[in-house]
């Protein structure tokens with residue numbers, strides 16, 4: 041018999057959901073993310089990475105998802121603390137996730153770096169999307185990761 | 186019954202308000218306060234005698250609500266605190282209840298019934314006051330947001346032929362447009378050949394901000410000038426690399442000082458320390 045290990049278990053210590061429907065909410069969300077990062081003593085470089093990732097995802101959510109919401113959580117796994125952000129929208133969805141994750145792919149005549157760039161900036165990245173139903177992107181950035 | 190006591194209620198209420206330590210004589214004069222109070226009591230008492238205590242949505246209450254709303258909005262704009270605004274309505278409630286007690290006297294049952302009516306009514310009015318007060322504050326905030334956004338980014342002539350443009354805060358599309366326009370205009374007006382965009386005050390450079398920067402640089406080049414980006418902090422540099430943004434075609438410097446030095450070199454200028462001549 042094998043004893044299940046809880047090595048990878050992530051615990052949520054605090055939760056906060058912020059609705060994002062207009063430009064002012066974007067600024068508010070970024071400030072909240074920053075506050076939480078500072079609270080768990082995340083280093084400056086990681087803070088900037090997390091903030092930039094959040095900025096990319098919230099912009100996608102506004103532009104392609106027609107707005108949505110972001111769940112901000114302080115998570116803990118073993119000895120390290122981190123911030124988990126879950127962006128959810130009920131927009132058009134992404135038909136080909138693999139393509140969307142490619143550097144330079146954009147349906148909006150942009151740089152097409154938002155999703156692949158975000159993935160490089162954070163420790164954990166997952167994306168789920170269904171055409172016509174919406175998109176959910178979850179990222180985790182550890183305080184010293 | 187309260188109709189006849191209107192004068193009394195007003196006096197009592199004024200006394201309550203003036204006795205309150207939260208009285209803001211700096212924000213509103215006693216005469217104005219009295220005028221506001223009188224106007225409100227007038228319309229309130231008229232309604233009280235009509236007997237409709239419960240349905241505040243009905244037409245006859247709308248003048249009262251309008252007056253109260255007007256007062257709440259003005260107070261929000263004038264910078265009254267919620268407590269001070271609340272005190273205005275609560276002290277009226279006290280004055281009304283006090284008058285009621287004097288009038289009804291020993292008939293406890295009647296006093297209780299009437300008091301409950303007044304209580305419920307005044308509570309409803311308080312809620313309306315607060316809702317309007319908060320709406321007023323939100324308007325103030327929105328106006329300030331617009332004002333902050335409107336503060337255009339200044340273009341500074343740091344040297345003959347060299348312009349500097351410090352950018353502070355987030356660079357969104359609307360702001361980039363303003364920055365770009367004023368920069369290009371200034372290049373034409375001054376005949377400058379070098380522009381320095383300093384981004385020390387930009388909290389994060391994501392792909393959109395980067396795109397805006399690249400656009401501004403290209404536009405400057407089209408005008409025949411060179412554009413340098415300075416103030417790139419180490420954490421920003423790392424993030425930009427991870428995002429995969431290519432800034433290699435742009436001259437970037439870590440500080441405004443080094444950008445200025447670069448500009449001097451391009452313009453074949455030299456800054457020298459004067460060595461005092463020993464005679």
Ligand SMILES: Nc1ncnc2c1ncn2[C@@H]1O[C@H](COP(=O)(O)OP(=O)(O)OP(=O)(O)O)[C@@H](O)[C@H]1O
Nearest residue numbers: 100104105133140146147150151152153154155392
């Ligand atoms: N929330 C979303 N809903 C629907 N489609 C999305 C969403 N997020 C991204 N996409 C799609 O994935 C593509 C790639 O997104 P990505 O953020 O990588 O690039 P971009 O937004 O087009 O450009 P950039 O972020 O560099 O300005 C988008 O062009 C869009 O078609």
Ligand SMILES: [Mg+2]
Nearest residue numbers: 096100154155
């Ligand atoms: Mg994007």
